[in-house]
Each structure stands twice: as structure tokens, then as C-alpha cells.
Amino acid sequence: METRAFDLIAGALDPSSGEKIDIEMRDGAILGIAPAAPGASALEKCVFDASGFIVTPGLVETHIHLDKAFLSERLERPAANLGEAIAMTAALKPGYTLEDVTARSRRALDRALSFGVALLRAQVEIDPVLGLLSFESALALKEELAGSIALQLVAFPQEGIFNCAGTESLLREAVSRGADAIGGIPYNDRDTAEHLDFVFRLAADAGLPVDLHLDFSDDPEQLAILDVIHRTREYGLEGRVCVGHLTSLGSVPPEHARRIADGMAEAGIHVFALPATDLYLNGRGDTHAVRRGITPVSLLLDAGVNVCYGTNNLRNAFTPFGTGDPLDIALLLAQTAYMGTPGDARRLLDMCTGRAAKALGVEGWTLRPGAPADFALIRADCVQDLVYDRPRERVSIRGGKLLTRSV
Ligand SMILES: [Zn+2]
Numbered sequence: 001m002e003t004r005a006f007d008l009i010a011g012a013l014d015p016s017s018g019e020k021i022d023i024e025m026r027d028g029a030i031l032g033i034a035p036a037a038p039g040a041s042a043l044e045k046c047v048f049d050a051s052g053f054i055v056t057p058g059l060v061e062t063h064i065h066l067d068k069a070f071l072s073e074r075l076e077r078p079a080a081n082l083g084e085a086i087a088m089t090a091a092l093k094p095g096y097t098l099e100d101v102t103a104r105s106r107r108a109l110d111r112a113l114s115f116g117v118a119l120l121r122a123q124v125e126i127d128p129v130l131g132l133l134s135f136e137s138a139l140a141l142k143e144e145l146a147g148s149i150a151l152q153l154v155a156f157p158q159e160g161i162f163n164c165a166g167t168e169s170l171l172r173e174a175v176s177r178g179a180d181a182i183g184g185i186p187y188n189d190r191d192t193a194e195h196l197d198f199v200f201r202l203a204a205d206a207g208l209p210v211d212l213h214l215d216f217s218d219d220p221e222q223l224a225i226l227d228v229i230h231r232t233r234e235y236g237l238e239g240r241v242c243v244g245h246l247t248s249l250g251s252v253p254p255e256h257a258r259r260i261a262d263g264m265a266e267a268g269i270h271v272f273a274l275p276a277t278d279l280y281l282n283g284r285g286d287t288h289a290v291r292r293g294i295t296p297v298s299l300l301l302d303a304g305v306n307v308c309y310g311t312n313n314l315r316n317a318f319t320p321f322g323t324g325d326p327l328d329i330a331l332l333l334a335q336t337a338y339m340g341t342p343g344d345a346r347r348l349l350d351m352c353t354g355r356a357a358k359a360l361g362v363e364g365w366t367l368r369p370g371a372p373a374d375f376a377l378i379r380a381d382c383v384q385d386l387v388y389d390r391p392r393e394r395v396s397i398r399g400g401k402l403l404t405r406s407v
Pocket of ligand 1: 063064065123213244312
């Protein structure tokens with residue numbers, strides 16, 4: 001059924017200026033933005049009355065595992081630590097089918113859409129047990145949902161590369177079939193340098209960005225980030241490398257940590273804090289005064305590093321809870337990274353819109369004439385209410401047309 005496009009979004013609150021605005025649209029793009037005019041919603045146009053809503057470009061999910069979402073009911077007990085979470089999930093893999101992976105992925109994507117997500121990067125597992133099963137599922141979903149949500153697929157060797165014979169050729173095949181980024185996980189392979197050598201070489205040869213799982217512990221000695229900074233420069237990938245977790249850096253004494261953060265800022269390395277999983281699996285070796293094990297967000301932001309956040313896992317051995325709403329993670333980060341001011345709330349929203357899109361290589365994710373008429377409208381009177389209340393009433397617009405409305 002063809003839905004008529006709106007000509008105008010009237011009276012929405014722009015979180016960056018704090019002003020109410022009217023957005024005029026034509027042919028699926030923003031034509032102009034002006035201060036809200038009284039009575040605009042009564043014009044002889046097709047108008048969406050957005051009074052009481054905050055308007056942003058679509059929300060961005062930077063880091064999520066669709067293929068291992070909703071596995072909790074298959075587990076006999078919770079994982080006691082990261083190693084167990086990896087092993088317990090690997091043990092389930094022989095039971096995956098294409099239909100199963102697609103159904104669980106679709107469940108996660110349906111949630112993302114209902115929360116207002118328009119751009120999502122998925123970590124797609126590739127190993128000799130699954131082969132390209134998860135990747136094929138994700139490719140089909142990417143094509144099917146292209147008009148609703150832009151999917152980026154990371155070829156992700158969760159089980160390692162060199163301790164899992166056959167993974168190298170599978171990663172190369174994923175690249176030839178359309179992977180959008182090369183993933184890596186040096187802490188789950190036999191040798192960090194060997195692992196990173198392969199990932200950076202493959203990315204540079206294919207002209208793709210790198211998106212790593214990195215330094216996921218409380219151990220201040222686990223600093224593969226130093227090697228990543230070096231290789232980012234060596235391969236000319238400045239601005240095209242993302243790292244998820246980076247929680248070990250939170251255990252490093254501040255002077256040393258600041259020098260590392262400066263090096264990351266110079267190399268243009270983006271960081272994804274993944275606090276739902278980080279809080280759940282880190283600190284497990286501490287018997288008292290348990291460490292939080294989260295990314296040192298403020299230290300990195302102060303150094304000029306582009307920090308964003310992601311859902312990471314939904315209801316599996318790594319994180320047995322979660323809704324898939326990026327704003328849930330915004331609130332969790334506000335609480336755990338001491339981000340409690342109105343300015344922090346605006347920054348947290350930026351970390352799942354403009355900043356997040358930039359990390360995914362998409363520039364210009366702002367409200368501006370000429371941009372696609374793609375929006376998330378969220379029922380809130382101010383940005384603090386948006387982050388702290390995470391209102392359920394949301395509207396997604398694509399190309400000027402209504403895509404979803406949740407109440
Ligand atoms: Zn992850």
C-alpha cells in the first residue's frame with residue numbers, strides 16, 4: 001500500500017538548538033527548516049503535527065549481534081564469565097539453521113525499527129562450524145529491509161582466526177560477497193599481532209573499515225589498543241577503525257590512559273562502549289569492591305575521541321537481558337559513566353545519532369536541507385526526558401513517509 005508523503009513536520013523540538021522547528025520536505029528529502037510557525041499544522045498540506053515530539057535523524061545502533069540474539073532459553077545456566085559465555089554460545093552453533101538465525105535476527109530488527117533505529121551495524125559471526133550461514137541470513141535481511149533500515153555487516157571471527165582453521169578463507173569469501181567491514185577479536189586468538197596483521201591487511205586490500213572487539217577485561221596489561229593505534233597509522237586507516245569494549249583501559253592509571261587516549265584521537269579511532277555486556281561480564285574476578293569494568297568514556301571524550309555506545313547483545317549468555325532500545329544504553333551509560341548534566345544528555349543523544357553515524361562512515365547525519373527526509377520523532381519535552389524516560393511513543397519517517405508508529 002502506497003502511503004502519501006508528508007509535506008511538513010510541524011512544531012517538533014530540535015534538540016541541538018532547543019527550538020521548535022518546521023521541516024518542509026519534497027521528493028523524499030528535506031527542502032527547508034524554519035522556526036515553527038503558529039498554525040502551520042492547519043495549512044492545506046499533508047502535515048505531521050509533531051508538537052510534543054523531539055525530532056532527530058534516525059537513531060543509530062553501532063554494535064549488535066543479531067545472529068546470537070534471543071538464545072537465553074537454550075542455556076541451562078548463566079555464564080560465569082566471558083570465557084564461559086563464548087564457550088556456551090559456541091556449543092549452540094551446530095543447532096543453528098538459516099531459518100532460526102533469520103527469525104531471531106528479524107525479532108531484534110523489528111525491535112530496532114520500533115525504537116526509531118535507521119542505521120545498524122551487525123557483527124556477523126563467521127567460523128568453520130557456521131560457515132557463511134549467518135552472513136547469508138544477514139545479507140538477505142539487508143536487501144529485504146533496505147527501505148526501512150540501513151544494515152552494515154561486519155565479517156566477525158568470534159572464535160578467532162588462527163586457532164580455528166578455515167576462518168581466513170571464509171573471511172575473504174565474506175568480503176567478496178559484500179561485507180561492509182572487517183571484524184576481529186584478538187583476545188580470543190592464539191596471537192594478538194598475528195590476528196591484527198591479518199585483519200588490517202584484509203581491510204586495507206579490500207578498501208574496508210575495521211571494527212574490532214578489543215581489550216574486554218579489567219586487566220590493565222591487556223592493551224592491544226597500542227598495537228591497533230600503530231597499525232591504523234601503518235595502513236592509512238585513520239578515521240576508519242572502530243573498537244568495541246576497551247574496558248581494560250579503565251583499569252590503567254590515568255596518566256598512562258590519557259596518553260593512550262591522545263594516540264587514539266590522533267589516529268581517529270572510534271570507540272563503542274557496550275556497558276550492558278561490560279557490566280555483566282567484567283568484575284567477575286573481584287570478591288569485593290567489584291570493579292564496574294566499563295569503558296573510560298569521559299577520559300576518552302576529553303581527549304577528543306569519538307565515543308558512541310551500542311546494545312551489543314540481547315538475551316544470551318553474554319547479556320541475559322536488554323530491549324534493543326539504544327536509549328536504554330544511553331541511560332545505563334549516564335548512570336555508570338557519571339553523565340548527569342543537561343549537556344551530557346544532549347551528548348548521549350548525539351552518541352546514538354550524529355557521532356554514531358560518523359563512526360560507521362556515514363557523514364552528515366543531521367537535520368539539514370538536502371538530507372533524506374528520514375527521522376525519528378520521540379514524545380518528549382526536553383532531551384533529559386528523552387534519555388531518562390526513554391518514551392515509548394516514537395514515529396519513524398522514511399523519505400517523508402510514515403514507516404512505523406509505536407505508542
Ligand atoms: Zn560485540
